[in-house]
Amino acid sequence: MFSTEPVLSLDHADIYQGSKLILGDVSFQINKGDFAYLIGRTGSGKTSLLKTLYADLWLQSGKGFVAGYPLEKLKPRDVPFLRRKIGIVFQDFQLFSDRTVEENLRFVLKATGWSSKAEMNNRIADVLMQVGLGTAQKKMPHQLSGGEQQRVVVARAMLNEPQMLIADEPTGNLDPAVSDQIMKVFQAINNAGTAVLMATHNYELLNKYPARVLRCQDGQVIELGG
Structure with a gap:
């Protein structure tokens, strides 16, 4: 089914961390197949915004819509289903160090309801x-380079064929050559139709791989050049 509704839309959303307003009156949308960077200084609200999108923080006012779920009406029991429709990639890999790559991925599939071996x-x-x-199925995480581990994390995020990938500084711990490889992976995923929203402070990537840019600044989110 081809849907024209955005994968993500925020409409006059206020992003809070506890009782502290972090970003006010945020409105933007991301459509199927879009690629957008989220930039801003440390502490500008990037991570709080991303956490709101995958329901780690609740949307307290305004409207938000992610992968078909209204954030302002989300019930706790809906959160796992929302997260299946979006893949999340963190800077720290969060792989189980005592399991092979394959076992890391199988754990997620089982946890999200897959049963057929x-x-x-x-x-x-x-x-x-x-x-x-x-060829990495049987390897342990410690046998992989940082870039390879990050690829496993991207693979893990793609398991349930999400409509969108949310990546928080996915190249933050990687050197430039490896960052390039990871960007190419994201681009390939994006070209296959998955929307990508990537928080980054690596401005070289923005020049090398131009895309939409949203900036967190002074408590607001503004689209650059848009």
Whole structure:
């Protein structure tokens, strides 16, 4: 089914951390297949905004819509279903160090309701191919480089074929050459139709891989050049 509604829209949303207003009156949308950067100084509200999108922080006023779910009306029981429709990539890899790559990915599939072993194996093979790690199934995280570990994290985020990937500083711990490789993975995923919203402070990426830019500044989110 082709849907024209945005994958993400915020309409006069106020982003709070506890009782502190972090960003006020935020309005923007991201459509299927969009790629957008989220930039801003440390402490400008990028992470709070992302956390609101995947319901780690509640939207207290205004409207928000992510992958078909209204954030302002979200019930706690809906949160896992919302998170299945968006993939989340963090800067720290959060892989289980005592399990192979394959076991890390299978854990997520089981946790999100998959039961067929054959289907799980196929999906794991698919996402690892997608990120260029087709032969890494049996490796332990410590046998992988930082860039390879980050690819596994991207693969993990793609397991449930999300409509959108939210990435919080995904290249923050990686050197420039590896950052380039990770960006190419994100671009390939984006070209296949998945929207990407990436928080970054790496301005070289913005020049090298131009896309929409949203900036958190002075308690607001503004679109640059838009």
